[in-house]
Amino acid sequence: MNTPDIFVATCDLAGQVKGRGAPGEAYGSVLRSGLGWVPANLGISAFGTIAPGSAFGSTGDLRLMPDEATEITIADGPATTRLRVLVADQTQADGTDWDCCPRTFLRRAISDFREQTGLRVIATFEHEFVLEGLPQSAPFSLRRHLDADPFGPDLLRLLTDCGLAPENWLPEYGANQFEITVEPSDPLTAADRAVLLRELVRDLAIRRGLRASFAPLQEPNGTGTGVHVHISLVDDGGNPVLLDANRPGRLSEVGSRFSAGILRHAEALTAWTAPSPISFMRLAPDRWSAGGIFLAERNREALLRICPTSSAGGSAPERQFNLEYRAADATANPWLTLGVLLRAGMSGIVGGDEYPEPDVFPETAGPAELNDVPRLPATLQDALLALEKDQSVRSWFHPDLLATYLAVKRHELAHVAALDDAARIKAVSDVY
Ligand code: GLU
Ligand code: MG
Numbered sequence: 430m431n432t433p434d435i436f437v438a439t440c441d442l443a444g445q446v447k448g449r450g451a452p453g454e455a456y457g458s459v460l461r462s463g464l465g466w467v468p469a470n471l472g473i474s475a476f477g478t479i480a481p482g483s484a485f486g487s488t489g490d491l492r493l494m495p496d497e498a499t500e501i502t503i504a505d506g507p508a509t510t511r512l513r514v515l516v517a518d519q520t521q522a523d524g525t526d527w528d529c530c531p532r533t534f535l536r537r538a539i540s541d542f543r544e545q546t547g548l549r550v551i552a553t554f555e556h557e558f559v560l561e562g563l564p565q566s567a568p569f570s571l572r573r574h575l576d577a578d579p580f581g582p583d584l585l586r587l588l589t590d591c592g593l594a595p596e597n598w599l600p601e602y603g604a605n606q607f608e609i610t611v612e613p614s615d616p617l618t619a620a621d622r623a624v625l626l627r628e629l630v631r632d633l634a635i636r637r638g639l640r641a642s643f644a645p646l647q648e649p650n651g652t653g654t655g656v657h658v659h660i661s662l663v664d665d666g667g668n669p670v671l672l673d674a675n676r677p678g679r680l681s682e683v684g685s686r687f688s689a690g691i692l693r694h695a696e697a698l699t700a701w702t703a704p705s706p707i708s709f710m711r712l713a714p715d716r717w718s719a720g721g722i723f724l725a726e727r728n729r730e731a732l733l734r735i736c737p738t739s740s741a742g743g744s745a746p747e748r749q750f751n752l753e754y755r756a757a758d759a760t761a762n763p764w765l766t767l768g769v770l771l772r773a774g775m776s777g778i779v780g781g782d783e784y785p786e787p788d789v790f791p792e793t794a795g796p797a798e799l800n801d802v803p804r805l806p807a808t809l810q811d812a813l814l815a816l817e818k819d820q821s822v823r824s825w826f827h828p829d830l831l832a833t834y835l836a837v838k839r840h841e842l843a844h845v846a847a848l849d850d851a852a853r854i855k856a857v858s859d860v861y
Contacts, residue, residue: 432456433502437464437493437517440531440624442837443475444704444762445860448493448517456513463492466519471529471833474840475705475760475860482836484829491527493517499621501591503629505636514628516621528827532620535764538771538825539616546778548662548670548683551751552767553613554623555657556759558630559605559647562639566600573600577607580637584609587629593622603652613659613751616767623656623763643759644858645703645711649850653711653718656758658702658770659736661751662687672750678726678735678789679750688724688733688752689784690777691770695722695732695756696806696815697822701769704838705760706845707857709808712756719755721802725790732756732805735789756805760861772825813838 432453438446449464468491472483495515503512519530526533543549560580566573574581581598588595594612601608609630611622627643634641645654662670662683673681680688691698703712714720717729725731734753738746757766777784790798806812813835816822823831845853 433511433513435459436512436514437495438514438624439466439470439493439517439519440762440764441473442471442531442762442765442834443473443841444760445475446624446628453513460495460497460515463494463517463520463524466491466493468519468527468529470519471830472837474837474844476841476844476856477860478840478844480833480836480840482839483833484836485833490522492520492522492524494520494524496621499625501593501625501629503587503632504590514625516624529830529833531762531764531768532617534826534830535617535620535768535771538768538775542771542775545775546662546683548664548778549667550616550771551613551661551663552616552619553611553659554619554626554757554763555608555610555659555753556623556626556630556643557601557603557606557608557654557656558641558643558759559603559654560607560634560639560641561605563605565604568602569600571600573605573607580633580639581607583637584630584633587633588626591625591629593626593629603654604647606652606654613661616771620763620767627759642858642861644854644861645705645708645758645760646854647858648854649710653716654758655711655718655755656761656766658754658757658766659751660754660770660774669747669750671752672747678724678791680724680735680752680789682786683778684752685786685789686777686780686784687774688777689787690773690775690780691733691754692722692724692787693777693784694769694773694819694822695803696812697819698769698773699756699805700809700812700816700838701834702754702757702761702766703812704809705758705857705861706809706842707850707854708758708760709806709812710850710854711758712805714804719805721799721804723790723799723802724787725794726792728790728792728794729755730799731790760857769822769825773822776821809838809842
């Protein structure tokens, strides 16, 4: 078998996977010294045009420094080896950190979190997507599961072979919608897996004569397609610290403070976690995506859902108990998504009285009790304004990264401004 070529990948501010390739023979030198790269990559919008106002112009050079631990081989059956893909940090020319690299942003958030709280984070991204090219079928149905054959079993094998640790593969509720979950891991691995998973799903779909779309909506009144981020916390000894059976929702004090940070900064966070021009059409009440800024036990309308645990088969609840952030979608960069959630949660944990413990709405809370919960921003425009106003969230970013992000997102909004809802959804779906 010939040596497979290499692709060294990063993920940009539009959540798109970019990078450079090299022949397999160059593997050793690429691992050592990376490949050339340009800062201007961050100023390109989801629609492929450079955003006016990007901090990065015609000058400047970077390296894409691959992280050996992330390597996967995309093969299609045992006889073919197509490509080795490695996820990279964007670094300065000498290999040191570049302050605007989204992966570096997450790495720093992880180490600050550990330093400031003494705790470690365990996370996973749960992805929904739509498979175009299949017959209509009932939500959750075996029929849909079978109609996706051989895509489904092939996807599970591919993700397993790539070390992405698939957990569940299921026919979802929305039209032609599916969901894939992977095992929880350390946060950098979780986000790297999210970056790779979307591309693996899209690529396999193409090779099976289908098209996978991760766009947050396919039609104005259709079901949303989300990304839910599951987070738990453990102490130095690896012991879970989120569960306290004697407190509301069984959420420990540290879990409650972590939640306080996310709720307090939620409006600005959504500018990072649900950042396409159609993302906020999904994030409306009664869509079972996230209908408001609140923390609740087992409620799919909550921004932060306290997930159920099961005692079936004698499983212990502590390790299952986790918080689910529901206002994310696959138009967001996974490193930035998890990075901002960790920074917000950390602010809550160390922020003392500034972050009062939030209400935990019980599973029984109905529309009357939830009537007064704060709403999420109604549009991406509103979320960007909230981000500009939130000094804490702004302070987490290098000014060039923040300015470029705002420029890219406003450029994307301008790109679809003249379109009606259906055409706007199509424009976004075409590139996700
Ligand atoms: N499809 C819903 C969303 O947009 C989520 C449904 C579920 O809880 O799985 O987030
Ligand atoms: Mg789902």
